[in-house]
Amino acid sequence: MFLTQVFTNFFVYGTDPDEFQHTVNHNTLYFVYLGIGIFAASSLQTFLHVDRGEVIASRIRQHYLQSILRQNIAYFDRVGAGEVTSRITSDVTQIQDGISEKVGLILSGVSTFIAAFIIGFIKCWQMTLVMSSVVVAICLGMGFASALIVKYTTLNLSAYGEASSIAEDVLSSMRNTVAFGSQNRLAKKFEEKLKVCRTAGIARGRVLALMVAWLWTVIYLSYGLAFWQGSRFIVDGVQDVGSLVTVVMAIIIGAFSLGGITPCFQAIGSALGAAHKVYEAIERVPYIDAFLEDQGEKPATFEGHISFKDVKFTYPSRPNVPILNGFSLQVEPGQTIALVGASGSGKSTIIGLLERFYAPIGGDITIDGRPIESLNIKWLRRQMALVSQEPTLFSCSIYENISYGLIGTEYEHADDAVKKDLIINACKEANAWEFIQNLTEGLETEVGERGFLLSGGQKQRIAIARAIVSQPKLLLLDEATSALDTKSEGIVQEALDRALKSRTTIVIAHRLSTIRDADKIIVMSKGSIVEAGTHSELLDHEGVYHQLVQAQNIRAATEHSAEEQIDSDNEVYDEKHPLVKSNSVASSLSVSARIIKDLEADGFYEKKTITRSTWQLVVYVSLSPPFFFSWFNY
CATH class of the missing domain: 3.40.50.300 (P-loop containing nucleotide triphosphate hydrolases)
Structure with missing residues (x-):
């Protein structure tokens, strides 16, 4: 303002040129000092904001991962692995972008805007009041637009997290995806989520475009208002040219500063939308928290008395489907308890409740007489080991x-x-x-x-x-040998049998041959126990377990018969005499041959001492044709 008035006095009133030059030079140095100060302050401000942004983003990632790891298993039934990865990488990066240099730019712009109005009120409060209408228009437009930007950003990030989960599932199981030829279907499912992201992103871009357009429109309209009303104040003698230029330039610089930070508000909006999802997980307190070291009892010993009393349970993701319905079971220390039954009968749920992956909705579970909820979770899980299917x-x-x-x-x-x-x-x-x-x-x-x-x-x-x-001390086996071949299964089962003798064990098995020596076999159906007892007791009872054993025996016999048929179809012939069968391969036996083989096993006659005479031939022929043919085999 002062330089403006100096120039006005020189050109209008003809002041001394030397005094004019001295005054200009002196005031110009203030601009130089101001520029140096702005350079130093801006550099320091930007560095501090970027540095703190990196540190804060790192802490957010750490807290988010810790919070995810402490959640109970029910939380992951609804959250995919790809979504968690997306939150750690993409969402936290957006938060970092919104809290680092963008915050510095916004603070700088807002500070300039406020300082400009302070100067304006000092120099000419009437003109500044007129220009205050600009602030109201800008704040209303930016406030409304920012709310929409946050809304569409949240929608975009949510859909992007779901799309990331689909991509994670596909890429982690690529062989199965290709084997079943489901690439197109999964790609279409992924594309549907991306369409939601695209729609939300386009809507956010439109809102941002309207916000920028509105901001600059208000700024340029304010120029016209300033010069129109300023000329009237000069004519009326309310203010001079210097104060008018000062007020107008101050408001223009403040408006430009506010307009320059407009793109930063998009980053702030995206950061707010991303932070909503991230902090929602960080602030979530799990019902079963394994990170609480001091919560719960830590008994000095673990004996292995396990009791289920009228336990009821449904999975949180399927609250209308009962899994356990009044399940009751007593497990003594050192016992091997086998759980059998059809798929979906609740066998694996028993293990999940013991591991405290889930909490029952009814009934009681006690270990060594203590409610399982009163025990320290980490201590409890250290007493057991799980081998899943x-x-x-x-x-x-x-x-x-x-x-x-x-x-x-x-x-x-x-x-x-x-x-x-x-x-x-x-x-x-x-x-x-x-x-x-x-x-x-x-x-x-x-x-x-x-x-x-x-x-x-x-x-x-x-x-x-x-x-x-x-x-x-407690071993949980959920189909632990299901993926082994017959030879390895026998060896591993023998090793497991040795390990089972010194600890309490709960075994889930579909191959009933692996649980014949169990102390108690529990047959389950629809979340309830239908039979219980040892292998021999359940066979004598001829109930559900007996039917399961019979079904597996029939299947095993069918497979064995098929193998024998394959052996008979693949008989080896002598290389020197192609039409003569080699004696090294045995074919399937006829009924008569099996009878003779059984007689040999019983000692009915000895092969080595038998004498092939004429009368023996007559006797064999008179008995039956099968014996006649078997005589030639000797």
Whole structure:
């Protein structure tokens, strides 16, 4: 304002040129000093905001992951792995973008805007009041637009998280996707989620465009208002040219500063939308919290008395489908309890409740006389080991995968030599040591993502080794040998049988041959117990278990007969005499031949001492044609 008035006096009233030049030079230095100060302050401000933004984003990622890991299993029934990954990467990045340099730019712009109005009120409050209408128009437009931007950003991020979950499922099970030819269907499902993202993104862009257009329209309209009303104030003598230019320039600079930060509000809106989902997970308090170290009892001993009393349960994702309906069971220390029944009868749910993955909606579960809810969750899970039907291996070496079974035990921080001996012994018991030795790098062999570099049986045996390496007091086996071949199953089952003698065990099995020696067999149906007893007792009862055994026996006999038929169809012939069968391969026996074989087993006659005479031939012929043909076999 002062320089404007100096120029006005010089050109209008003809002041001294030397004094004019001196005054201009002197005031110009203030602009130089101001520029240097702005450079230093802006650099420091930007650095601090970016640095703190990185630190805060890192802490948000850490807290989010900790919060996700502490959630109960029911939370993950509705949240996919891809959505969690999307939150950690994309959403937190947007939050970081909104709280780093963008915040500095917004603070700088708003500060300039406020300072401009302060200067305006000092120089000419009448003109500044007239220009205050600009602030009202800008704030109303930006407030309404920001609310819509946050709304569409939240919708966009939610759909993007669902799309990420679909992509994660497809990419992690690519072989099954290709095998079933479901690429097009899954791609279409992914595209539908992307359409929602696109629609929300376009709507957000339109709102942002309207907000920018409205802001600049108001700014330019304010210019016209300022010069029109300012000329009237000059004519009326309310203000001079210098104060008018000062007020107008101040308001224009403030308006430009506010307009320059408009794109930053998009980042702020996106950050608010992303933060809503992230902080919703961070602030969620799980019903079953395993991270509370001091909550719950930690008994000195674990005996293994387990009691289910009238337990009722439904999964949170399917609240209208009852899984357990009045389930009651007593498990004594050292017992092996086998759970059998059709799929969906609630067998795996029993293990989930013992592991405290879920909480029952009715009834009581006690361990050693204590309610399971009163026990410390980490302590409880350290007393048991689980081998599931579908083993999960981490993307690391075999050694590291098995060593995870020692976490929480006294050997967790033991020397590598001690841990290696324990791991090797566990591998031998699980019948895994032989194939591990044949691998190129032995225990240090990488198993790949989810263990895809190993076969199903190899993964299962490593999972069994991981479970028994810590010598747990309660062993939970959910179809632990389902992926093994017949030979490996027998060896592993023998090793498991040895391990079962010293601890309480709950076994879920569909192959009834693996649970014949169980202390108690529980037959379940629709969440209730229909039969209970030992193998022999249930067979004598001739109930549901007897029918299951018969069905498996019939199936086994059918498979055995099919194998014999294949052997008879693949008879080997002598190379020298192609039309003569080789004696090295036995064909299926006829009824008469089986009778003779049974007679030989009973000692009816001896093959080595029999004499082929004429009268014996007559006797054989007179008996029956089958005996006649069998005579030539001797």
